[in-house]
Amino acid sequence: xxxxxxxxxxxxxxxxxxxxxxxxxxxxxxxxxxxxxxxxxxxxxxxxxxxxxxxxxxxxxxxxxxxxxxxxxxxxxxxxxxxxxxxxxxxxxxxxxxxxxxxxxxxxxxxxxxxxxxxxxxxxxxxxxxxxxxxxxxxxxxxxxxxxxxxxxxxxxxxxxxxxxxxxxxxxxxx
Amino acid sequence: xxxxxxxxxxxxxxxxxxxxxxxxxxxxxxxxxxxxxxxxxxxxxxxxxxxxxxxxxxxxxxxxxxxxxxxxxxxxxxxxxxxxxxxxxxxxxxxxxxxxxxxxxxxxxxxxxxxxxxxxxxxxxxxxxxxxxxxxxxxxxxxxxxxxxxxxxxxxxxxxxxxxxxxxxxxxxxxxxxxxxxxxxxxxxxxxxxxxxxxxxxxxxxxxxxxxxxxxxxxxxxxxxxxxxxxxxxxxxxxxxxxxxxxxxxxxxxxxxxxxxxxxxxxxxxxxxxxxxxxxxxxxxxxxxxxxxxxxxxxxxxxxxxxxxxxxxxx
Numbered sequence: 001x002x003x004x005x006x007x008x009x010x011x012x013x014x015x016x017x018x019x020x021x022x023x024x025x026x027x028x029x030x031x032x033x034x035x036x037x038x039x040x041x042x043x044x045x046x047x048x049x050x051x052x053x054x055x056x057x058x059x060x061x062x063x064x065x066x067x068x069x070x071x072x073x074x075x076x077x078x079x080x081x082x083x084x085x086x087x088x089x090x091x092x093x094x095x096x097x098x099x100x101x102x103x104x105x106x107x108x109x110x111x112x113x114x115x116x117x118x119x120x121x122x123x124x125x126x127x128x129x130x131x132x133x134x135x136x137x138x139x140x141x142x143x144x145x146x147x148x149x150x151x152x153x154x155x156x157x158x159x160x161x162x163x164x165x166x167x168x169x170x171x172x173x174x175x
Numbered sequence: 176x177x178x179x180x181x182x183x184x185x186x187x188x189x190x191x192x193x194x195x196x197x198x199x200x201x202x203x204x205x206x207x208x209x210x211x212x213x214x215x216x217x218x219x220x221x222x223x224x225x226x227x228x229x230x231x232x233x234x235x236x237x238x239x240x241x242x243x244x245x246x247x248x249x250x251x252x253x254x255x256x257x258x259x260x261x262x263x264x265x266x267x268x269x270x271x272x273x274x275x276x277x278x279x280x281x282x283x284x285x286x287x288x289x290x291x292x293x294x295x296x297x298x299x300x301x302x303x304x305x306x307x308x309x310x311x312x313x314x315x316x317x318x319x320x321x322x323x324x325x326x327x328x329x330x331x332x333x334x335x336x337x338x339x340x341x342x343x344x345x346x347x348x349x350x351x352x353x354x355x356x357x358x359x360x361x362x363x364x365x366x367x368x369x370x371x372x373x374x375x376x377x378x379x380x381x382x383x384x385x386x387x388x389x390x391x392x393x394x395x396x397x398x399x400x401x402x403x404x405x406x407x408x409x410x411x412x413x414x415x416x417x418x419x420x421x422x423x424x425x426x427x428x429x430x431x432x433x434x435x436x437x438x439x440x441x442x443x444x445x446x447x448x449x450x451x452x453x454x455x456x457x458x459x460x461x462x463x464x465x466x467x468x469x470x471x472x473x474x475x476x477x478x479x480x481x482x483x484x485x486x487x488x489x490x
Contacts, residue, residue, distance in 0.1 A: 065199070068211040068212070068213045068241075068477075069211070069212060069213075073213065073481045073482065074481070074482070076482060077482045078477065078478050078481050078482035079482075080192060080195070080196065081195075081196050081199040081200070081477070082199070083199060084199070084202065114212070118206065118210075119206075
């Protein structure tokens with residue numbers, strides 16, 4: 001196991017992503033953040049807080065469960081369904097930023113795009129991830145990346161966040 | 176988990192996970208688009224060898240909201256009424272590629288027979304077999320009770336439930352006693368001695384013959400239908416006397432604590448075990464039970480069918 005991001009690295013990466021999102025979306029009152037549970041949802045809350053302190057107003061934040069839209073459900077044991085909460089302003093016509101911890105095959109994000117279709121039609125959908133580890137299986141890329149982490153396909157990337165794991169850290173493990 | 180035949184097959188963790196999944200899926204039923212792609216391409220057969228309204232349309236709605244293909248099959252109008260055996264019916268369904276069979280049958284144990292046999296490879300879901308069990312009804316009842324009485328708790332710890340009426344013929348009561356007990360609720364059965372099954376003393380319940388003594392001290396009153404079609408003997412002198420002692424009417428409703436609820440699995444005999452006034456009162460959650468039934472059955476189908484054949488995990 002090797003440490004890829006320490007706690008200060010994660011904080012720095014999230015702060016940078018917050019600035020980049022605000023830079024790319026000049027109408028900051030139109031931004032809605034949606035995290036993919038579990039860890040993406042916690043990252044979304046952190047980025048929203050960081051963006052709020054930069055922009056000077058609250059940023060709507062929610063979470064979007066994508067389990068029911070996965071294309072690999074039949075390949076493993078049933079996954080528990082996580083909660084979905086959409087901010088009261090909705091997503092119609094907004095600039096929506098999807099947030100996840102690790103971007104890998106791209107299948108989670110494809111499922112998230114499908115799940116969004118049932119909720120509304122945002123003006124734009126952008127993607128922010130803490131770690132991009134490569135090995136995409138679909139034509140999907142992230143707009144905002146905390147850290148590009150070159151990995152081999154056999155390795156696994158573990159993201160730990162203090163909200164769920166008690167510690168902030170990203171590590172690479174050999175499997 | 177491949178089949179759902181009896182509540183006794185479930186662990187407490189599995190039962191709570193089905194209720195939690197149903198809570199999330201209830202969102203879909205409330206949303207603008209009432210459809211998820213999860214079971215696209217799967218075929219679910221509703222094999223109903225006994226009459227049903229709620230359970231069949233509830234399973235059908237649940238399957239359709241998960242995008243499965245549904246084939247309805249009832250005894251009337253099929254070869255079952257020509258005397259075709261369960262085995263031949265099962266082989267037919269297997270040949271058509273059914274991924275799951277939702278079966279209701281008048282013979283207790285028919286779903287078990289189907290699951291244990293090598294007649295078909297799909298999942299078997301018990302939608303009520305004889306006087307044995309009706310697990311999906313018990314799960315939707317537990318879901319409804321949790322929503323109203325658990326005050327945010329995940330299980331039903333300490334909630335007091337009275338199940339009143341024809342316990343003897345009731346598969347709903349059997350499944351409910353098992354599940355409520357598993358989830359920590361305290362169950363009291365209220366019925367005339369003739370309508371209690373042999374061996375009821377060994378069930379994890381209290382037994383009372385006096386509804387008026389029980390009704391003020393419970394959070395949930397679950398009325399059961401008097402199953403006259405299964406009564407080939409005289410179990411009580413007449414229906415008026417039954418209503419007077421064991422029916423839920425407006426006077427008894429006043430004895431109940433102010434935040435308690437009235438449930439009934441349906442179909443109701445209005446005027447026999449429950450008066451129309453009580454059934455339509457604000458305390459009654461009978462119609463809500465039906466709505467919850469769809470969410471709970473979606474959760475059951477999801478848990479049994481969405482996963483793959485291998486119990487492997489990992490990202």
